[in-house]
Amino acid sequence: MQKAQIGLIGLGVMGANLALNIAEKGFRIAVYNRTSEKTDAFVAEAGELAENIIGCSSLEELANAIEKPRPIILMVQAGEAVDQQIEALKDIIDADDIIIDAGNANFRDTRRRMEALRDSGPRFIGMGVSGGEEGARHGPSIMVGGPREAYDHIKPVLQAIAARYKGEACEAWLGSDGAGHFVKTIHNGIEYADMQMIAEIYGIMRDGAGMAPAEIGKIFERWNKGRLNSYLIEITAKVLGVTDDKTGKPIVDIIVDRAGQKGTGRWSAIESQSLGIPATAIEAAVAARSLSAMKDLRIKAEERFKIETGSIETLDDARIAMLEDALLAGKVIAYAQGFAVMTAASEEFGWDLPLAEVARIWRAGCIIRSQFLDEIASAYEAETEKTDLLMTDAFSDLISRTQGALRKTVAESAVAGLPVPALASALGHFDQFRLGRGTANLIQAQRDFFGAHSFERFDAPGAHHGNWS
Incomplete structure (x- = not known):
């Protein structure tokens, strides 16, 4: 029997769709699931693609079904399940084989696993995959971290199955060890901010202007044809x-306002803090999801405070355009924060992340794919040094044009009692970012007063203390 070119473990929704994508692109794939009945059902339901699929009932059978060196994709639950699968495979496969963790792993776990396997093998890749079920089946955005030679071996498969933007495959090797999973984490953090800002604009229209869902939907439909x-x-x-x-009824009106999260957004906020890089829009979006989960408490708070939500002016064309610009400004600031975090991580972990390439592979397949990712790629290509996205010519001009709309939207929402935490956090970031002289001098004075932490002076070098006594 002809052997497979690649293997896959875990036939949940994402794993099954990825396997079908690989088979459809002409690659022979061996698959294994802990429950053999699921494997049998998957092969039986694959139709014509079944001729490119080898169903396996054990890990040993899977290993024997793949050409050496064997690439094996893990599509299992992040965390302990990945460690267990690696341990089970270590005694079955060879040192030059390749284990590819394609789940939503914490990049620190990926670095730990790679270090543990460095001397004894097999080779290990951490691969971020974005696009959900549809992306896995028909073309995701793929972010790879790990040994370059291991990536080169699987590159033909990844290029074939990835989403395409103007003919270019949305996949790339981004650096060593956890680079791929880190970039996927920040992708998800930006996704959190993007979704939260969209929800805030929806809230302004629903609660501030009393608009019906279908009416709001038509505005978003129109916006989708522009910037x-x-x-x-x-x-x-x-x-x-x-x-x-x-x-x-409109389905959105019968959905409970309690949002779930699986951890990647929270990781992005944690890592931004760990690196000392402000990602306030992402942090606000994560916090908003956590607060949304406190439904019972929010109901009690509404009864306790009894503050009426005010209305805003009629949403004529000019004001709808203002909300459009406000959302655009907020989104750009959130993207800028995400790319700033990646820049800092690249320096911290020695990855040399290609930021223009990151923007390019996000242009199709992934959840945050958008028109201006092309502009982000061009902006970073035009810069001789890595810089904040807001300081590039294209985006500094865009923010200059739209920041007034963001400012007015946040101000009016605050007066009306309409929550816009992510938009407000984005504006706060921009306002602090654009000031050459802020207010941290007072904080330094306070720190020196209570803890003798010292401060810098404008008129003399070195560390100084105040005469507080």
Whole structure:
């Protein structure tokens, strides 16, 4: 029997769709699932693609079914399950084989696993995959970290299965050890901020202007044809136009306002703090999800405070354009924060992340794909040194044009009692970012007063103390 070119462990929704994608692109793939019935059902339901799929009932059978050196993708739950799978494979496969963790792993776990396998093998790759079920099946964005030679071996498969933007495959090797999973983590952090800002604009229209979901959806649909063109804006328009089969009401109105999270957004906020890089829009979005989960407490707080939400002025074309610009400004600031975190991590961990390449592979397949990622790629290509996205010519001009709309939107929302934490955090970041002289001098004076931490002076070098006594 002809052997497979690659293997895959874990036939959940993402694993199954990725396996079908690989088989459809003409590669023979061996698959294994802990529950053999699931493997059998997967092969039986694969239709014509089954001829490129080898179903295996054990890890030994899987290893024997793949050409050496064997690349094996893990699509299992992040955490302990990955460690268990690596341990199980170590005694079965060879030192030059390749284990590819394609789950949403914490990049620190990826670095630890790679270090543990460095001397004894097999080779290890941490691979971020974005695009959800649809992306896995028809073309995701793929972010790879690990040994370059291991990536080169699997590159033909990755190029074939990745999403495409104007003919270019949205996949890339981004650096050693955990680089791929770190970039995926920041992708998800930006995704959190993007979704939260969209929800805040929706809240202004719903609660401030009293608009119906379908009416709001038409505005998002129009925005998707302009500068805000993106996957998240597109699906927002669609979601707001759907009617619930059971009640006949807009489906968004019968969904409980309690958002879930799986950890990657939280990791992005933690890592930004660890690196000392402000990512306030991402942090606000993570906090907003956590607060959304406190539904019972929020109901009690509403009864306790009894503060009426105010209305805003009628949303004529000019004011709708203002909200469009406000959302664009907020999104750009969130992206800038995410790229700043990646820049710092690249220096900290020695990855030399190609930021223009990151923007390019996010242009299709992934959840945050949007029109201006092309502009981000061009902006970073034009810079001789890595700089903050807001300081590039294209985006400094854009923010200069739209910051007034963001400022007015946040101000009016605050007066009306409409929560816009991510948009407000983005504005706060920009306002502090653009001032050459801020207020931290007072903080330094306080620190020196209570802890003798010292401060710098404008008129003399070195560390100084105040005559507080």
